Amino acid sequence: MVALPRLVVAAPASGHGKTTVSAGLMAALRRTGMVVSGHKIGPDYIDPGYHALATGRPGRNLDPHLVGEDLVAPLLLHGAAGADIAVVEGVMGLYDGMLGTDGYASTSHVASLLTAPVILVVDVSHASRSIAAIVHGMASYDRGTRIAGVILNKAGSQRHSDEVIAALEPTGIPVLGALHRDDGISAPSRHLGLIPAEERAEAAGQLDRLADAIAEHIDLAELVRIARTVPDMHSLSWEPGEPVSHSDVRPVVAIAGGRAFTFRYTETEELLRAAGCRTVTFDPLRDEKLPDGTTGIYLGGGFPEVHAADLSANVPLRDHLRAAITAGVPTVAECAGLLYLCRDVDGAEMVGALDASARMTSRLTLGYRTAIATTDSLLATAGTRVTGHEFHRTVAEPGPAPGWLLDGRPDGFATATLHASYLHTHWAGHPQLAQRFVDAARAATPVPAPPPQRRLRAPDLHHHGDREATPGLVDLAVNVSKRPRPAWLDDALRASLHDLDRYPDPEAACSALASRHGRTADEILPTAGGAEAFTLIARAREWHAPVVVHPQFTEPEAALAAAGHDVRRVILRAGDGFVLDPGAVPDDADLVVIGNPTNPTSVLHPAGTLRALLRPGRVVVVDEAFMDAVPGETESLAGERQSGLVVVRSLTKTWAIPGIRSGYVVGAADVIVDLAAQQPPWSVSTPAAAAMIACAAARATSEAETIAREIAADRAALVEALKDSGLTVAGTPAGPFVLVPVRAGTREKLRARGFAVRRGDTFPGLGEKWVRIAVRDRATTAALLDAWRSIR
Template sequence: MVTIPRFVVAAPASGHGKTTVATGLMAALRRGGHTVSGHKIGPDYIDPGYHALATGRPGRNLDPHLVGDDLVAPLFVHGATGADMAVVEGVMGLYDGMLGTDGYASTAHVAGLLDAPVILVVDISHASRSIAAVVHGMASYDRGVRIAGVILNKAGSPRHSDEVIAALESTGIPVLGVLQRDDGISAPSRHLGLVPAQERVEAAGQLDRLASQIAEHIDLDEVVRIARSAPDLTDSPWEPPGSGIDGPVIAVAGGRAFTFRYTETEEILRAAGCRTVTFDPLRDETLPEDTAGIYLGGGFPEVHAADISSNAPLREHLRAAIAGGVPTVAECAGLLYLCRDVDGADMVGALNASARMTPRLTLGYRTAIAPADGLLGPAGTRVTGHEFHRTTVEPGPSPAWLLDGRPDGFATATLHASYLHTHWAGHPQLAERFVAAARVAAPVAAPPRMPRVAGPDLHHHGDRDATDGLVDLAVNVSRRPRPQWLDETLRSSLAGLDRYPDPSAARAALAGRHGRSVDEVLPTAGGAEAFTLIARARSWRMPVVVHPQFTEPEAALLAAGHKVRRVLLRVDDGFRLDADAVPDAADLVIVGNPTNPTSVLHPAAALRSLVRPGRVVVIDEAFMDAIPGETESLSNESISGLITVRSLTKTWAIPGVRAGYVVGDPEILADLAAQQPPWSVSTPAAAAMIACAAPRATEESTVIADEIATDRAALVEALTGLGLEVAGDPAAPFVLVRSEPGTREALRSKGFALRRGDTFPGLGDEWVRIAVRDRAVTDALTDAWRSIP
């Protein structure tokens, strides 16, 4: 007999707050002096990561489909060994299990296998007395399930929750506490659900806040009493099979990109005598020393594709190891990692396949059969598992599995790569085959040293290149004298510095400039603030930045904790926008027009095609006022889900004032405004906005745009006359040029500062960006270029 106080956290459906409440209870009970064991019903990998953070112990999964009914309780006892309290988080709704099986593998099913009481979490934000009917139905639907208490979540007010509590009295089920609406304690999500705790630097702090709220609003003494009411279990703890004989080193992928694997997997490997060593594909440049087996579990390589791709030394080492016969198991994310590329980002290349994001989520339990002898089993091997991905990879000629009859993955005598996730505790023969192969494999040799491909510095700006004494062709700010009327406006604005700034008049002027209402315009402290507000405005699931372009949008998104997906435009296509290359699942898309640094002007129709329900499209029009007639601009069109970012910095030569604005969908702008600190737009900036929105300024900018077009044509003619390649069809006040290695440095020694191309994602050091200046500067640059040996 085993005494383990325990309870299951369930809900009527997904979205009621099970993860938040279960994790909060774990943290609060641990803070109260308990040793807590956290468990998750179902195959989900992400929730156990939060459980581990809350309990300080490994998170565990309990899933009858993956391991069989008979192993659920033993695995639970094994995981809870040494704990005096176990919290089990349910899956979906209380009675929701495998389709067509009468609730097999549901929360209710597992609660019955564990003989555990249930605490029901109910979101009451959209109902009051009807909640009692829901709880009564849940409690009476299956009398074998004991709902011992209810936690009310997302209450609107004490009066609201009091109404619900009163209605629940007739059910006889006690209310253990009430939580108010608080978005600050929910985890952000993306295309496969919650963002893993390992990827959220703020997770520990938010968990501490959640624990405090749970302790304040939930009757933890009653929760402990419910847990202690669970009867003793008769099951013995599961023990990982294995001889314990000294075995090989197994390299296990980890870090932020590979967070998904069952705790028992490594326990089985270690019980077999293996030494598991974790390596991080984002950081480590070689496999662990003496690696004789490789395990690549699940995660999000598609989110970290750029950083993974930059780690060329490790990719090469892995490719050589797999080609050399080192036994390798790759599940889902591991499969993607071994492909040639993921949406164009280079991967290991051990498989002759490419991975692509799709709009469709592939999710479900599977029964798998091995079609031929392979690393993990002979032909006919039958296992259970699950799929969970939004990518697609065409299977190879020798698939790893037939998933419900459908071929999936790749298999050889030493490689098994598939989308299927399996729990090796339920299928120990898979681990036995893998370990046996690793025991006879030759350990991987140390690779030759090779440089890591450095990612671009997203914080690099042209002003770093344009130092004193050089002709500045690196910064895109106009070198024309500022108009007298603008200088007078800025000087006059200084008289108002004794008052806090008020941008309302500037907002009205800008609205008039674009024929928009005032709620369709938001003044900002330059484009940089605009991108920071966009990054913080919402919990973006899949933000996409179309590159090459200005790096500030991606830098702002990364600083806000988002994982950025890059779409790289191709030089062979003239760096023109390919709307089909943007993943359908993207809920934020940022693209420049005209694009910095390629100088390409995208057709308005192509940009409109990016718009769809549930997505925000951001067009960076920082240089649009340098385009004659502002053709292809969308700032004057009201399009739901679309905003444009504008700047006064470049044409009017006022980068020190920080004057910009956002135009577009008022709902999006309201979210941006909610993130904007008070008085961020200075009095001089607001004055500049009013002046530059006036008809006189519009007329003058038209003249300037025409002059830029003439000067740019002269620059392009001069550069092509030198035999140089000018990218695309330039339309902005700068051009992108392919040059020989060392050219930028050579021109710098001759007094000319050019912008480095390798500071933009998607470009290398063979590219330089050159600002358009007058004919005299162009001639001087041409002469200097011609004189380079």
């Protein structure tokens, strides 16, 4: 028998704060000098990362579906060896388990397997006395589950928590403390839940503040007393060396880690080491080759779709991995690993070991699975039955040799040396999978280290075309018009100089712009160009899941990153003409930024497509910096009143005034108010305001229409000339620039002949094979094509 003080932290439902309170309790108890072991019920990989940060020990999972009921207690004892107390975080609501069962694998089920008391965390932010009814119902629903205490979370005030505590008194269940609202200790989320602790530099600091709050407001002594009331455990501890055979041969198994690959069960690596393997973690974002002597590769789960651009940029490692897998080095790839081995993820090149392409979707695939092996493979013999789970928003078509039937549905790719699938398995529950992998790694031959090669640059979000348009070159890199400014605009700018002795006042400009778009003044915000607008947007709200649609102008993502936001990219693909499918944007995105027409692709998205992005709780920002170069401004949304819609406009390009920094935002008044609150005083200069007034006048809009038609004609001539020279223009361009795939070194050769074009590799989703070319007059186009023909 083993004496192990233990407790389970549960909640009535997801979202009550189980992870926050559990991690805080672990950290606070550790501060008292106790050795704390952290555990998570269910298949979740992310929460154990916070547990590990709080306890200083590996986070572990307890899941009857993955490992069987008989292993739950042994795995707890194994993970808690040497600990003074085990804190087990529940899953979903207390009684929520596997669908179609009587609560199998639920928090209450695992608590009963562990004979552990339950501490119920309840979010009280939207109720007071009704909380007592909820707790009473939870306690009486299943008398076999012992709710030994309650922690109130997100109380609005001391008076509020006192009211709830008084209402709970008749239930006889003690309140161990109350935490008040504190957004500073919340953990941000993305499309698969919380952002892993490994990706959050601030996580340790927030955990310290949370531990302070727990120690101040929660009765830790009573909590420990409850944990010590449990009976001794009769199970034996799980030992990783028992289910696998050991050998004197010590194969090197390379395990993907770092920020992009954070999902794997601790016991997986313990099984490999117990079998004699030497496990070495490598980071696909940073390391440029596999560990020396690698004869086995394990690619677990994570977020390759979030880090796709940086993974793609690491060409040396991608090449080494592909060579190793092609040579037969045994490789297991689960979910994220499967994506990484595809040809590409949302257009970003990956390893290419699988003839498959992957992309993000709006649909979450989530659930427990029973899997049957379809054929003899690296991991299993045909007919082998295992349990696991799926958790992803991507789709991939990995080919004709599926590794599993997941509840009857083919999934993955399997050969004698490669097994790639969306299925996550816990090898402690299926040690035969580990054994087959180890046996193959023992017999494999390592692939030599590759020769040094150049690593692709990650896109420089702060790069601008003016860095390339150096004096002496014909400027095709910057999308500012080369037409002479109209006299009426120069007159307005000169006249504004007489008012430089007063602080600028953009009120008249605001009124003029409102009239221009048929809006009210509270729906307009003049800004110091589009760059300031994106900075204000980034800071205006606590965005939880911001998305930028790429390839596009990089300033929106740069501004969001500078404001501390974790930005997701939806990358449009050249094969689709860089056309947007609204379904590719994750459902949970609360901010979506897209250009129209988009820089650098020149694609004009239909207004209906952009409207499809709108939904309650989401702000959609459409960058219309080049819309005035589109005849009739078709597809513009600047005149539409839609909740959550914001349009950014610029006067820089058509009117050739980048030095003035003149732009504005038009959109929903509630968003405009939040942007204005972030704007520094007098950021819009007097000349900029004068330019806005002048360019909003009827004469200006009429002249802009004429210029737009001229641009369309010049663009058609450029496209035709490029095609006649055997070059392809991406998509259907509608802006004052085109995007063209070219041979390596073309940009540099054109510079040597006096022409500057914009580098494509500075835009996420593109690479060095792309250049963006500004539309100019036909004489300039002819000169460019003459130079181009001379270098081919």
